Amino acid sequence: MAEFWEKGWRYRVFRRYVDWCTGHAYSELKVEGSIPDDGRAVLIAPNHSNALMDALVVLRSCPDVCAFGARADIFKKPLLAKFFTFLRILPIARRRDGLREVAKNLEVMPKIHAVLHHHVPFCLFPEGRQRAMYSLLPIHKGMVRIAVKNAIDQPTWIVPAGINHSDFFHLRARCTLKYGEPIDVNRFVEEHKGMLKSDLYEAMSAELSKRIKELILYIPDDEHYEERLAELRPPKPMRWWQIPLAVLTLPFFILSALLSLPLWLTAELFCKYKLEEKAFCNSFRYGFYLFGMPVLFIIWAVLAFIFLPWWAALLMLVLYVYSFWIFYSWLGLLHRPA
Numbered sequence: 001m002a003e004f005w006e007k008g009w010r011y012r013v014f015r016r017y018v019d020w021c022t023g024h025a026y027s028e029l030k031v032e033g034s035i036p037d038d039g040r041a042v043l044i045a046p047n048h049s050n051a052l053m054d055a056l057v058v059l060r061s062c063p064d065v066c067a068f069g070a071r072a073d074i075f076k077k078p079l080l081a082k083f084f085t086f087l088r089i090l091p092i093a094r095r096r097d098g099l100r101e102v103a104k105n106l107e108v109m110p111k112i113h114a115v116l117h118h119h120v121p122f123c124l125f126p127e128g129r130q131r132a133m134y135s136l137l138p139i140h141k142g143m144v145r146i147a148v149k150n151a152i153d154q155p156t157w158i159v160p161a162g163i164n165h166s167d168f169f170h171l172r173a174r175c176t177l178k179y180g181e182p183i184d185v186n187r188f189v190e191e192h193k194g195m196l197k198s199d200l201y202e203a204m205s206a207e208l209s210k211r212i213k214e215l216i217l218y219i220p221d222d223e224h225y226e227e228r229l230a231e232l233r234p235p236k237p238m239r240w241w242q243i244p245l246a247v248l249t250l251p252f253f254i255l256s257a258l259l260s261l262p263l264w265l266t267a268e269l270f271c272k273y274k275l276e277e278k279a280f281c282n283s284f285r286y287g288f289y290l291f292g293m294p295v296l297f298i299i300w301a302v303l304a305f306i307f308l309p310w311w312a313a314l315l316m317l318v319l320y321v322y323s324f325w326i327f328y329s330w331l332g333l334l335h336r337p338a
Helices: 009-024 051-061 078-086 099-103 105-117 142-151 185-191 197-213 225-232 242-248 250-259 261-273 278-307 310-332
Strands: 026-032 041-046 067-071 089-092 156-165 173-179
Touching (some): 009 026, 009 051, 026 051, 041 051, 051 067, 089 105, 099 105, 105 142, 142 185, 156 185, 185 197, 242 250, 250 261, 261 278, 261 310, 278 310
Parallel strands (some): 026 173, 041 156, 067 089
């Protein structure tokens, strides 16, 4: 197994495919700002509102290797643990997992510091869990603890990031990732010299929270959330061209739906009957395409070249590769724009 900072060819190839899939999961995906590249260690701290899709958006914005921290309970199955390790994801236990699990973080911390010392950005969602809301949960101190400890040996940045989804529940929505002004951890520690460690962590967490809120559509999570959301994002009428375009492209949609039927049907049945948290649906739809598309491609390729002329088989396979995204794009024509 390659080290987390190494750029093996398997990672490079799979990373290109993952980034390509991520780009097509959105109708528009923009990145504003950038990650500092001045030799300092970089910790990326985004808000967390759309499960795996948030990590994929951050990954796509990084020109090279990027490592991540994720909840430790998803590593319990050995096969999944190997796969996540290949993707440069490290397990981070949360307080709710119990003291025994949290103690295992001591084994992970040296790996995180090794990643940072090899100039690989490390991304950790400081809220500790995801929630499909335009708000921000309290910042956990794990991120700032890592940063302060790393700053002893190496100049360190914490880069606040804001991920803004136009829709949490439908594929092919719009997304903007904004990188904000980084926190110079070494300077922050120097300016707060003499503080108790707990107070220092509290102050840095508050500063990080403030900077993330400036990068997102932030609505305080209180009893007036729905009213404020309706004011800031009032329902928009359907555009005049959406229904006519849906009618004109219906034959194309039907063909795309048939070609990708095993993928989207399996994904939708899984989301409907197996997932309690609907905010995870897009992540599972993405996963079914990521792993299912190459398998179905081989099946379609064999059948196409047996029963169709070579040129028709090629056209069919090109359409198949995009058919899953076409299917969800067409469904999006029937929704009001977010």
